Amino acid sequence: MRFWEKPFGKEKPKTICGEIHIINDRCKGCSFCIEYCPRDVLELSKDFNKKGYHPPIVAKPDMCTFCGLCEMICPDFAIFVTEKEE
Amino acid sequence: MANNTAQLQEKTHPMEDLLRMDRMPHIWCSGCGLGSAVTAFVEGLKKAGVSYDKTAIVSGIGCTGRVAGYVRLDSYHTTHGRAIPFATGLKLANRDLTVFVFSGDGDLFAIGGNHLIHAARRNVDINVICVNNFIYGMTGGQNAPTTPLGAYSSTAPFGNYEMPFNLVGIAAASGASYVARWTTMHARRLTDSIATAANKKGFCFIEIVSPCATVFARKNGGGTGLDLLKEFQTRSIIDHEADPTQIPLTMDNEIVCGEFVNEDSPTFWENVQAGIKSQLEKFSNWEEMQSNSRKIPHKTIRKYTSSRDS
Numbered sequence: 001m002r003f004w005e006k007p008f009g010k011e012k013p014k015t016i017c018g019e020i021h022i023i024n025d026r027c028k029g030c031s032f033c034i035e036y037c038p039r040d041v042l043e044l045s046k047d048f049n050k051k052g053y054h055p056p057i058v059a060k061p062d063m064c065t066f067c068g069l070c071e072m073i074c075p076d077f078a079i080f081v082t083e084k085e086e
Numbered sequence: 087m088a089n090n091t092a093q094l095q096e097k098t099h100p101m102e103d104l105l106r107m108d109r110m111p112h113i114w115c116s117g118c119g120l121g122s123a124v125t126a127f128v129e130g131l132k133k134a135g136v137s138y139d140k141t142a143i144v145s146g147i148g149c150t151g152r153v154a155g156y157v158r159l160d161s162y163h164t165t166h167g168r169a170i171p172f173a174t175g176l177k178l179a180n181r182d183l184t185v186f187v188f189s190g191d192g193d194l195f196a197i198g199g200n201h202l203i204h205a206a207r208r209n210v211d212i213n214v215i216c217v218n219n220f221i222y223g224m225t226g227g228q229n230a231p232t233t234p235l236g237a238y239s240s241t242a243p244f245g246n247y248e249m250p251f252n253l254v255g256i257a258a259a260s261g262a263s264y265v266a267r268w269t270t271m272h273a274r275r276l277t278d279s280i281a282t283a284a285n286k287k288g289f290c291f292i293e294i295v296s297p298c299a300t301v302f303a304r305k306n307g308g309g310t311g312l313d314l315l316k317e318f319q320t321r322s323i324i325d326h327e328a329d330p331t332q333i334p335l336t337m338d339n340e341i342v343c344g345e346f347v348n349e350d351s352p353t354f355w356e357n358v359q360a361g362i363k364s365q366l367e368k369f370s371n372w373e374e375m376q377s378n379s380r381k382i383p384h385k386t387i388r389k390y391t392s393s394r395d396s
Contacts, residue, residue, distance in 0.1 A: 021097060028116035030311050053116065071100075072129065072273040075121025076111060080099050 017084040018066030020058050026078035029053030033070035033079055039063040042070065104128045104138065106158050113152060117299035117311020119270030123217055124153055126273055126294075127188065130280025136184045141284075143186045144173040146193035149224045150217045153188040167197030170205045173212045181355060184213070184284055191218040191232040195251055199231070206260035206289045208354040213283045213290040216253060218335070219298035227301035234337045238305040253293045255331035258347050263288030265330055265347040269295040269318040272343060279345060288353050295322075295341060306337075 020041065027049055034042045034056050043059040056079070058064075064081065071080045099107070105128065114120045131141065144162040145154035146169035154161035164172045169189045177185045187194075194202050194216045205212065220237065222228040227240040232253065236245045258265045264286050268276040276294065283290035297303065297314030308314050322341040330346040352360070 023099070026111050028111070030117045032117075032122075032312060032315065035312055035316075051111075069273070072125055072277070073122055073270075074125070075114065075118055077099055077101060077105060077107075077121065077125070078111075080097075080101075082097055 016066050017062070018064040018068075018081040019084045020061070020064055020070070021080050021082065022055055022058070023078045024055045025050040026076050027053055027055035028076050028078075029055065030075060031056070032073045032075065036069055036073050038067060038069065039065060101125065101128050104131065104158050106156055109156055112156055114149060115300040115311075117297065117314070118149070119219075119294070119296035119311070119315070120150060120153070120217060122270040122273060123150075123215070123276070123294050123296060124156065126270075126276040127153075127186075127215065127280055128157070129277045131284060133277060133281040134284035136284050140182055141184045141186070142173075142176055143188055144169045144176065145187070146189040146198065147224075148190040148193050148222070149219070150188060150190035151193060167193055168201065169193060170198060170201040170212070170214065174205055174210050177210060177212050178355065181211075185211075186284075187212055187214040189214075189216060190223075191216055191220070191251075191253065192222045192230050195253060195256070196231045203256060203260040206257055206262040206291065209261060209263060209288050209351055209357075211287055211289070211353045211355065213280075213286075213292070214257075215280070215283075215292045215294065217294045217296045218253060219296045219302060220250075220335075221298055221302045221305075223298050223301050227305060232335070234335060237302075237337055239302075240305070250334065252331065252334040254291070254333070254346055257289075257291035257293075258330040261289070261351070262291045262347060263349055263351055263353075264290035264292075264345070266291070266343075266345040267293040267295065267330075267333075267341075268343050269322055269341060270297065271315055271318045271322065272324075275324075275343075282345075282348075286348075288351060295335065295343075 034044055041060050041064045042056040044054050045057040049055050066081055066083050068081050142160040143154050143157055145151040146164055147166040154163045162172050169187045173185045173187045218232055220232050221239055222230050229239045229241045229246055231251045233239055233246045234250050238245055254265050254267045264283055266279045279292055297311045299311035303314055322343050324343050326344040328342050333342040
């Protein structure tokens with residue numbers, strides 16, 4: 001018996017995952033990226049950076065879908081996303 | 087997190103080819119929207135596919151005037167309000183260039199207001215990006231021509247009594263080919279708009295409504311930059327068909343965004359060429375005249391006569 005396609009659940013479709021890079025010392029703690037991340041990947045860190053701001057940290061790294069909105073909205077060029085290589 | 091920072095050393099920011107990272111971090115305050123505007127500009131340039139060697143950026147004075155110093159392109163940091171005259175000269179002297187003017191509302195509309203309307207009237211082929219933060223930010227929050235009616239500023243402690251400019255209305259009424267208004271919230275639409283303007287002939291004007299957390303929000307109880315951005319999100323609507331002269335920015339009403347004007351009209355240089363050509367065509371034997379003029383041996387025919395000879 002042949003299927004047109006494999007039965008559901010047999011093979012997971014490949015999802016694009018992103019990897020977030022944060023340049024801590026360039027961040028000014030405006031928390032735009034935390035607010036506008038569609039999947040709430042980022043969280044405000046409790047640590048200080050060199051200038052005394054709280055940079056974001058990646059709380060849920062698996063949730064990132066490489067939409068790049070944090071990179072577009074960051075006013076300090078302190079965050080960028082690359083596609084995760086499997 | 088240790089893993090994350092270790093990989094940071096290997097990979098660099100994707101905009102490092104167009105931004106001068108040695109000048110970072112920039113001087114703009116936390117919560118300012120100018121960085122987002124610069125990101126949109128850089129992404130828009132990449133999307134437009136213009137040659138970076140053939141792109142120039144001109145800035146005036148002010149917070150937004152610093153953009154020319156942070157972008158790794160040929161850049162002019164000009165005198166206050168005179169960004170558009172410099173850009174006009176640049177464009178007319180080297181017409182291969184894509185010229186961007188990136189400046190603030192105080193620079194382009196207060197001291198340089200006439201330059202803008204006349205550049206729009208002539209339809210010079212430059213792209214003007216005006217970041218509107220409703221106030222003179224760098225000098226300490228004085229009243230700007232864009233401060234909404236009733237807003238507080240350093241020089242209007244009891245509220246502003248003056249009617250503000252409607253920037254898109256002025257640009258559209260002066261005859262610009264492309265007029266758009268976005269906030270820094272609309273990052274992707276703004277990027278598309280800048281890419282459209284880069285490839286478009288004629289005078290393109292894009293107004294970017296930006297939050298000023300340090301001065302304007304502090305005087306007017308707007309909260310932090312994030313609160314202002316959320317306010318933009320709730321207040322802004324997108325309407326491409328709106329009449330740009332009927333949508334002023336006020337303190338409470340909705341911010342109408344969109345591409346209001348997108349038409350093709352002859353640019354200044356095309357008009358100059360057409361005018362010169364039509365004048366030259368009046369002399370039907372123009373080339374003949376030119377070739378004859380070289381043959382006339384003026385000096386040999388001309389007889390030098392003086393009173394001493396006779």
